[in-house]
Amino acid sequence: MASLELKNIVKRYKSQTVLDNLSLTVADGETLVLFGPSGAGKTVLLRLVAGVIDPDEGKILIGGEDMTDVDAEFRGVGMAFQNFALFPHMTAFDNIATPLQARHSSQGTIKAGVESVAKLLKIGHVLSHKPRALSNGQKQRTALARALVGAPPLLLLDDPLRNVDAKLRFEMRLELPRLLADRGATVVYVTQDYKEAMALGDRIAVMSQGVVKQLGTPEQIYREPANIEIARLFGDPTINLLDVKPARDARGIYVGLSNVQVHLAGAPETAIGRDCIIGLRPEALHFVGENEPGAIPVTVEAETPLNEKIVTLVRTVRGREILVSRPAGTPGETEGKAHIAVDSKSALLFDHASGERIGSKNVVSLRNGEAA
Amino acid sequence: MQHTSLLERILRGIALTLVVIFFMFPIVWIFMMSFQTNETILRIPPQLVFEPTLANYTALITGKLTTAAGTLDIAFMRNLWNSVFLSVTSVAVALLLGVPAAYAFARHKFRGSEDIAFTLLSFRFAPALLVLLPLTLYFQKLGLANTYIGLIWVYQLICLPLILWIVRGYFEDIPADIEYAYRIAGHSWFATFRKIALPLAGPGIAAAGLLAFIFAWNNFVFALVLASADKQPVTVGALAFITSSGIQYGQISAAIVLSITPTLALALYAQRYLVEGLSLGAVKG
Amino acid sequence: MTAATMQRNRPSGFRISKRVLPYVLSLPALLVCIGILIPFFTSVVYSFQRYRLSQPWARQFNWGDNYISFFTDPKFWNTLQVSLLYAGITVLLELLLGLAIAMLLQKRSTLNNFISIMLLMPLMTAPALAALMWKLMTNPGFGVLSYLASLIGLQDFRWASSPSTALFTVVLVDIWVYTPFIMILLLAGLRSLPTQPFEAAALDGVPRSFVFFRITLPMLTPYILTATLFRLLDSIQQFDIIYAMTQGGPGDTLTVFQVEAYLNFFQSTNVGRSAALMIILWAITYFLSNIFIKNWLRLRERARGLA
Numbered sequence: 009m010a011s012l013e014l015k016n017i018v019k020r021y022k023s024q025t026v027l028d029n030l031s032l033t034v035a036d037g038e039t040l041v042l043f044g045p046s047g048a049g050k051t052v053l054l055r056l057v058a059g060v061i062d063p064d065e066g067k068i069l070i071g072g073e074d075m076t077d078v079d080a081e082f083r084g085v086g087m088a089f090q091n092f093a094l095f096p097h098m099t100a101f102d103n104i105a106t107p108l109q110a111r112h113s114s115q116g117t118i119k120a121g122v123e124s125v126a127k128l129l130k131i132g133h134v135l136s137h138k139p140r141a142l143s144n145g146q147k148q149r150t151a152l153a154r155a156l157v158g159a160p161p162l163l164l165l166d167d168p169l170r171n172v173d174a175k176l177r178f179e180m181r182l183e184l185p186r187l188l189a190d191r192g193a194t195v196v197y198v199t200q201d202y203k204e205a206m207a208l209g210d211r212i213a214v215m216s217q218g219v220v221k222q223l224g225t226p227e228q229i230y231r232e233p234a235n236i237e238i239a240r241l242f243g244d245p246t247i248n249l250l251d252v253k254p255a256r257d258a259r260g261i262y263v264g265l266s267n268v269q270v271h272l273a274g275a276p277e278t279a280i281g282r283d284c285i286i287g288l289r290p291e292a293l294h295f296v297g298e299n300e301p302g303a304i305p306v307t308v309e310a311e312t313p314l315n316e317k318i319v320t321l322v323r324t325v326r327g328r329e330i331l332v333s334r335p336a337g338t339p340g341e342t343e344g345k346a347h348i349a350v351d352s353k354s355a356l357l358f359d360h361a362s363g364e365r366i367g368s369k370n371v372v373s374l375r376n377g378e379a380a
Numbered sequence: 381m382q383h384t385s386l387l388e389r390i391l392r393g394i395a396l397t398l399v400v401i402f403f404m405f406p407i408v409w410i411f412m413m414s415f416q417t418n419e420t421i422l423r424i425p426p427q428l429v430f431e432p433t434l435a436n437y438t439a440l441i442t443g444k445l446t447t448a449a450g451t452l453d454i455a456f457m458r459n460l461w462n463s464v465f466l467s468v469t470s471v472a473v474a475l476l477l478g479v480p481a482a483y484a485f486a487r488h489k490f491r492g493s494e495d496i497a498f499t500l501l502s503f504r505f506a507p508a509l510l511v512l513l514p515l516t517l518y519f520q521k522l523g524l525a526n527t528y529i530g531l532i533w534v535y536q537l538i539c540l541p542l543i544l545w546i547v548r549g550y551f552e553d554i555p556a557d558i559e560y561a562y563r564i565a566g567h568s569w570f571a572t573f574r575k576i577a578l579p580l581a582g583p584g585i586a587a588a589g590l591l592a593f594i595f596a597w598n599n600f601v602f603a604l605v606l607a608s609a610d611k612q613p614v615t616v617g618a619l620a621f622i623t624s625s626g627i628q629y630g631q632i633s634a635a636i637v638l639s640i641t642p643t644l645a646l647a648l649y650a651q652r653y654l655v656e657g658l659s660l661g662a663v664k665g
Numbered sequence: 666m667t668a669a670t671m672q673r674n675r676p677s678g679f680r681i682s683k684r685v686l687p688y689v690l691s692l693p694a695l696l697v698c699i700g701i702l703i704p705f706f707t708s709v710v711y712s713f714q715r716y717r718l719s720q721p722w723a724r725q726f727n728w729g730d731n732y733i734s735f736f737t738d739p740k741f742w743n744t745l746q747v748s749l750l751y752a753g754i755t756v757l758l759e760l761l762l763g764l765a766i767a768m769l770l771q772k773r774s775t776l777n778n779f780i781s782i783m784l785l786m787p788l789m790t791a792p793a794l795a796a797l798m799w800k801l802m803t804n805p806g807f808g809v810l811s812y813l814a815s816l817i818g819l820q821d822f823r824w825a826s827s828p829s830t831a832l833f834t835v836v837l838v839d840i841w842v843y844t845p846f847i848m849i850l851l852l853a854g855l856r857s858l859p860t861q862p863f864e865a866a867a868l869d870g871v872p873r874s875f876v877f878f879r880i881t882l883p884m885l886t887p888y889i890l891t892a893t894l895f896r897l898l899d900s901i902q903q904f905d906i907i908y909a910m911t912q913g914g915p916g917d918t919l920t921v922f923q924v925e926a927y928l929n930f931f932q933s934t935n936v937g938r939s940a941a942l943m944i945i946l947w948a949i950t951y952f953l954s955n956i957f958i959k960n961w962l963r964l965r966e967r968a969r970g971l972a
Contacts, residue, residue, distance in 0.1 A: 060560040080563040093557035110566030477693040484690035510943040514707035598791035600905040615793040647789035662964040
């Protein structure tokens with residue numbers, strides 16, 4: 009019904025290529041999150057789908073129908089903008105009503121439609137206000153209501169939580185998945201916040217410099233990032249990255265961390281003898297007793313309690329700093345000498361030169377055109 | 381900078397007073413003259429206190445000047461009407477032509493758009509007579525000589541670049557996303573232009589219109605070259621006064637006052653936009 | 666809504682394509698543009714012709730003769746000299762005066778704002794009418810300025826009717842009309858400057874002259890350039906004030922470019938020479954405006970960025 013298909017999209021601004029031969033498919037009813045740093049081309053991609061800018065090459069299919077040359081008003085999509093893009097001279101009601109007015113719905117239908125979506129988003133009491141008189145949160149909900157009111161089969165959400173305060177963002181992050189699921193619409197959601205991406209996406213497309221670097225479920229992206237860059241972007245605190253050169257002995261493949269041989273279960277053979285970077289998520293590290301196998305001696309430097317976890321900064325005997333995370337309320341070293349061990353199954357190995365993950369067995373990695 | 385000495389404050393005060401006197405005196409003086417009879421005007425030294433008379437205005441408005449020598453017709457009201465008509469129509473035409481073009485230049489960067497915009501801008505800076513002199517010959521051939529249509533067309537030389545460049549700036553100030561949002565909601569480009577772009581740029585368009593009106597009103601050379609007496613605006617008409625015999629200085633002053641009042645009033649009304657208009661959008665007030 | 670209903674929403678009839686739309690919108694303005702470019706090119710043609718309205722039969726191309734004759738024509742050199750002198754003096758004086766007034770009014774206060782609005786009145790007065798006002802005030806019989814001049818010992822000061830003071834008089838009127846233009850642009854510029862460098866300088870006790878020459882002036886330069894070039898372009902083409910005041914006289918004291926071209930056309934009916942004069946003036950303004958537009962565009966972009 010409203011699947012979305014992008015075929016070999018190219019978009020250039022002057023000499024700069026913003027989208028480079030990009031292809032992507034979103035199934036009907038699926039929520040795809042476009043994740044990436046600013047300038048990756050996420051917003052441009054969304055606008056191409058909406059039809060307000062045109063691709064230089066490639067095709068856009070919505071519900072199987074070629075929409076590449078169809079004007080925005082005939083594509084039947086709903087879109088919410090990062091900066092809300094509310095019409096400043098209209099009340100919230102009129103803002104939300106615009107998609108219904110475009111269909112020449114009757115006054116009664118418009119009123120009922122606007123009020124039901126406003127109720128859903130808890131802005132029923134501010135419908136008579138102009139955007140100027142709305143709080144940021146109300147603006148954001150109004151923008152969302154405008155995108156939802158026409159029940160579009162394809163919904164484009166451009167970082168809608170970017171410009172709202174932390175509390176509201178937290179609430180909406182819980183609220184939005186249910187809201188989107190209820191609608192049954194196909195959703196393309198742009199964000200720069202990995203937690204949002206993980207919470208909302210059926211799948212996540214990680215974009216960088218106009219290409220999709222990795223496409224997969226949130227679990228896949230987190231567990232098997234295609235490269236160091238992606239591993240760094242997902243996870244808080246960020247992943248620890250250490251230079252290693254894997255070797256093999258009788259017990260299998262191991263790496264040397266602070267003169268301790270740490271064996272990695274399931275590490276690929278191809279890594280042996282190569283200059284590598286090992287990626288250790290803070291939660292894949294834990295404090296252990298001195299005599300445990302693979303215990304690495306460290307010095308505790310600082311401890312930061314976050315809400316649901318405690319992050320400890322430790323220093324190895326070689327002077328490298330490492331972050332260790334543990335759930336709040338669990339015991340751990342707080343100062344002085346300590347030992348940590350690696351949960352070897354979740355260790356990630358990356359090629360030092362290219363940054364690509366080695367042995368990406370289950371990772372769906374899309375490379376468009378030439379690899380970046 | 382907060383510590384200004386008393387001496388400095390006094391000097392600043394004196395300087396400002398001199399500035400105000402220099403720039404305001406001529407207007408005040410002409411205003412006073414317009415309420416004087418020829419007798420008081422010609423008195424030396426000039427009088428600061430006099431018995432004001434409305435005779436000058438009455439003569440202008442009725443178009444009849446009755447003196448001992450007889451009755452004289454003054455066509456000033458005709459000039460005033462010409463000024464109003466030419467300025468209003470020229471601005472209306474310029475808005476009609478310029479606003480859509482400004483929108484196109486602001487929103488759709490198309491091939492040649494900058495060239496056209498700059499060509500229009502260059503009209504603002506090219507010598508008027510360069511175009512006017514050949515036009516007099518063309519106008520005679522085309523039958524446009526001494527017609528309102530011909531004049532209104534030439535007045536586009538001043539009005540159009542002004543409208544185009546100022547209004548373009550106001551359109552550019554509207555975030556593109558707002559218009560995109562309206563398109564995506566299912567509205568045509570024309571509906572978007574009418575319901576979003578025009579209302580949001582509205583105050584700017586109005587201000588540009590007022591400024592264009594002021595410049596059109598104040599123009600002198602177009603009508604001097606292309607119009608004869610019955611189509612001339614006040615700028616040209618008032619000048620003819622001073623050479624025509626029989627008209628008194630009080631009436632000339634009254635004519636000047638009537639001629640500059642509309643532009644001064646509009647300027648006060650639109651003063652917030654004046655800086656931007658005068659610099660064609662380069663400086664914001 | 667299904668794809669099928671979306672399909673139905675699409676109009677079947679005529680619809681302006683995205684690519685054509687901007688051209689359609691700007692077409693009317695473009696036509697006016699062309700309508701005005703035609704006489705411009707006609708002027709170029711005339712300037713290469715021997716063309717007198719009084720002798721239409723003798724009209725023929727003489728190619729560069731109109732221009733070549735300028736070299737040996739003292740009237741042309743007079744025109745060039747007076748035009749440049751007029752533009753130079755008015756713009757320089759207006760710039761100095763405008764800057765001084767802008768600095769006097771820099772602080773935002775009710776009085777200052779009121780004065781700056783009052784000072785706009787001369788600028789909003791039609792220059793031709795302004796000339797007429799000054800003509801009345803400098804009338805030798807009853808003019809208040811003639812009277813004031815006589816009070817300070819200048820008996821029989823003849824203002825615009827004497828060759829020695831005519832330039833002074835029209836320059837005075839020009840200053841009266843156009844100083845507010847520079848003043849209001851520079852005032853807007855001054856008020857938009859960041860306050861931080863000035864506060865830092867005041868804290869450090871930097872001398873005022875240093876602050877003015879090293880901080881204020883450099884930061885104000887784009888505004889000064891834009892204002893100056895706007896004025897230069899207008900001033901070198903000044904017609905209204907001079908024509909309304911003296912019609913180029915007495916004699917040929919004030920026959921600046923446009924006045925000379927006007928007189929050539931309507932009095933001597935020498936179309937060829939008149940056109941050639943205008944082409945030369947156009948070349949000067951074209952040269953000036955090319956310097957100017959870059960600066961103006963930069964300032965304009967900055968103003969839009971602030972918006």
